[in-house]
Every structure is written in structure tokens, then in C-alpha cells.
Amino acid sequence: MKKSSLSSHISGHQCSARFSSGQIAFWTLLLILASEILIVGLMCATPPISRDALIYHLAVPKLWLKHGGMYEIGQSFAYSPMNVNLLYLLCLSFGSDILPKFIHHFFGLATGFLIYKYLKDEKMGTNWALLGSLLFLSTPIVSRLSSEAYIDLGLTFFITLAVFAISRWRRCKCSQTRWLTIxxxxxxxxxxxxxxxxxxxxxxxLIVIYYYAKDRREPTKAVGYGICFAAIALLLFSPWCIRNYIWTSNPIYPHYNSFFNPHPLPSNPANIQGSGISGFFRQRELAYGESFWxxxxxPIRFFFQGRDNSEQFFAGRLNPILILA
Incomplete structure (x- = not known):
């Protein structure tokens, strides 16, 4: 009886220890995560000083406000689609150039939350889900971007949400079109x-088509679902394409302008800078003396040679751990 009582006591003590270590890990991760959010939040409360924010992400909406509406500015970057920048325009209309930084920070936090939810859905446990979210939010370039009025984390959030929704759609055997629509x-x-x-x-x-064909064994319907998916996405994208086509006869200006406008004007920025893949290689060679290789x-150098505030070195560095992802 004594041996049985002793073994039960030891077993209970071990269970308690395991529970305590899990709780310690949980509160430690939560504390680090809260500290990260607080520090970035304090950085967001400072006036914007980053170059791209001042000459592009905030400058273009400000010019539109002064003009009383959208108009052709003439700079190549002003032809980019600007969903996130429209949110910044709303902030500027209320006289705040700091609020856009908090919006960008929010996109980062929302992406971290999606990572947390995905890992929880995969039965990874709360601590592992928190760790995944923390790894993303604490990546140096994400921390830096979170305190700037940029668009990168908005883009990251929307793509992550698209992937997350597809994973939910497949989880229900491709039967709930709600997730596919999202x-x-x-x-x-x-x-x-x-x-x-x-x-x-x-x-x-392509993933939508593949998943449906694999799970439902209906390749014809799979193509139909893929077309519907593409149609919805392109419909939301189309206003920016229509705007650019009206202004430049190129829906994705300044990219591939030699295709849409075989004889561009000499003053065309795309004609000067070059467009497409070959233009990018040529720009890097002329600007930084980089070889083709x-x-x-x-994509690999980004992890090891990145430097903040250096256009040559990608304006930031990604965590090398992400190579393993």
C-alpha cells in the first residue's frame, strides 16, 4: 500500500510539474508577445520619417486630397494599386499622419493572429501557436515595417487570409463556398x-483547382471553381486596372509596358527604367554592379545580406530561420 501511495504521489507530482512548465511557457510567450506589441506601438506613435512613406504611401494620398480626387501624377509608383493607401487617405483627411502607422501595425498583428489560429486548427497547442505568431511578429523586418506607413504588411495579411480561408475550405471537403469566397x-x-x-x-x-479535383474527383467542376475564384479576385482588382488603362493604355503600368505600348513616349518612366524581368536585371547591374547570378x-541574399535603410541590400533582413519554413 505504501509503495502504491508513493508511486501515485510521484505520478501526481510529475503531472503537476508538466502542467506548471506549460503554464510558465504560456505566460512567458504571452509576456514577450505583449512586450513586442507595446514596443512597436510606441514606435508607431512617432511622426513618419521613412522615405517611401513620405514620397509615396502618404504623399500620393495627400496630393489626391489637395486635388479633390484621384488624378494622374506622372510618377511610375503612383500607378500602383492602392487599396491600403486609400486607408491612409482617410487618416490624412482627418489630419493624422501617425494613424497610418498604427493601421500598418494592425495588419501585422492580424497576420500574427491568423498564424495563431491556423496552428491551433492543426492541433499544435496554444503554446506552439503563440510561438508561431511570435516568430512572425518578432522577425526584424516585420518589427520594422510594423512601425512604418507602408503597405507590405497589408499585402501579407491579405495573402495569409486567402491561404487560411482555402485551408478552412479544404478542411470541410470543399463543401462550404463561404470560405472559398473569403x-x-x-x-x-x-x-x-x-x-x-x-x-x-x-x-x-491553381491550388483551388487541385484541391477540388483531388478531394471531390470532379475535374470539370474543379476548373469551374478555379474560374469563379479568379473572377472574384480580378473583379476586385479591376478598378485599378481600368484606371491605368485609361491613363496609359496599360492595365498594370509600368510593368510590361513594352508589350502594351510597343512605341512608348521617351518621357515614359517605364521606357527609361526598363520593365519586366530583363529590366530588373539591367537596373541592378547599372545601379550596383551586380552580376546575373x-x-x-x-531571394537567398535577403536572409543574410539585408540591411535596414539600404536599397541595394533590400531595406531589411529576414530571419534565416524562415528558410526552413
Missing amino acids: SAVAAGLALGTDYSALISFVFLT EVLAI
């Missing part, structure tokens, strides 16, 4: 935030 809307909002979302949009459309290695 994903398509998020993809469309991402397209309306930056042209770079076009890559994600193509992959997401150095430019090709940028």
Missing part, C-alpha cells in the same frame, strides 16, 4: 494592394 476576396484585395500579389493569385487559383540569388 479567400477570393482576400486575393482580390491583395491584388489591389500591390502587383506582386499576382504571383500568389496564380498559385492560389548575384541578382538571381537575391
Whole structure:
């Protein structure tokens, strides 16, 4: 009896220890996460001084406000889609150039929350879900961007939401079109935030077709779902394309302008800078003396050579741990 009582006591003590360690990990992660959010929040409360915010993300909406509406400014960056910038325009209309920084910070927090929810859905546990969210939010470039009036975290949030919604859609065997619609809307909002979302949009459309064909064994319907997904996303993206086409005859100006405008005017910024893939390689060679292979290695160099406030070195560094993701 004594041995049995002793073993029960030891077993209970071990369970208590495991519970305590889990609780300690939970509160530690929560404290670090709260500290990260607070520090970035304090940085958001300072006036914007970053270059891109002052000459683009806040400057263009400010010019539109002064003009009384949207008009063609003539700078190549002003032709980009501007969903997030429209939120900044609303803030500027109330006389605040600090609130846009908090909006961008919110997009980062919302992305962290989606990561947390996804990991919880995958039965990873609260602590692992918190750790995943913390790893994202504490990545140096994310911390830096969170305190700036940029669009990058808005784009990240919309793409993450699109992926998250597709995962939920597949979890219910592709039967709840509500999640597919949410994903398509998020993809469309991402397209309306930056042209770079076009890559994600193509992959997401293919994923929708693949998942439906695999899970439901109906390839024809799968293509139909993919078309519907793409149609919703492109519909939300279309206002910016229509605007650019009216102004420049190129819906995604200044990209691929040589295709849409074979004989551009000499004053056209795209004609000077070059467009498309070859133009990008040429720009890096002329500006920084980088070889073809150095430019090709940028996705890897980003993790090791990135420097804050350096255009040559990508204006920031990603956490090398993310290479393993």
C-alpha cells in the first residue's frame, strides 16, 4: 500500500510539474508577445520619417486630397494599386499622419493572429501557436515595417487570409463556398494592394483547382471553381486596372509596358527604367554592379545580406530561420 501511495504521489507530482512548465511557457510567450506589441506601438506613435512613406504611401494620398480626387501624377509608383493607401487617405483627411502607422501595425498583428489560429486548427497547442505568431511578429523586418506607413504588411495579411480561408475550405471537403469566397476576396484585395500579389493569385487559383479535383474527383467542376475564384479576385482588382488603362493604355503600368505600348513616349518612366524581368536585371547591374547570378540569388541574399535603410541590400533582413519554413 505504501509503495502504491508513493508511486501515485510521484505520478501526481510529475503531472503537476508538466502542467506548471506549460503554464510558465504560456505566460512567458504571452509576456514577450505583449512586450513586442507595446514596443512597436510606441514606435508607431512617432511622426513618419521613412522615405517611401513620405514620397509615396502618404504623399500620393495627400496630393489626391489637395486635388479633390484621384488624378494622374506622372510618377511610375503612383500607378500602383492602392487599396491600403486609400486607408491612409482617410487618416490624412482627418489630419493624422501617425494613424497610418498604427493601421500598418494592425495588419501585422492580424497576420500574427491568423498564424495563431491556423496552428491551433492543426492541433499544435496554444503554446506552439503563440510561438508561431511570435516568430512572425518578432522577425526584424516585420518589427520594422510594423512601425512604418507602408503597405507590405497589408499585402501579407491579405495573402495569409486567402491561404487560411482555402485551408478552412479544404478542411470541410470543399463543401462550404463561404470560405472559398473569403479567400477570393482576400486575393482580390491583395491584388489591389500591390502587383506582386499576382504571383500568389496564380498559385492560389491553381491550388483551388487541385484541391477540388483531388478531394471531390470532379475535374470539370474543379476548373469551374478555379474560374469563379479568379473572377472574384480580378473583379476586385479591376478598378485599378481600368484606371491605368485609361491613363496609359496599360492595365498594370509600368510593368510590361513594352508589350502594351510597343512605341512608348521617351518621357515614359517605364521606357527609361526598363520593365519586366530583363529590366530588373539591367537596373541592378547599372545601379550596383551586380552580376546575373548575384541578382538571381537575391531571394537567398535577403536572409543574410539585408540591411535596414539600404536599397541595394533590400531595406531589411529576414530571419534565416524562415528558410526552413
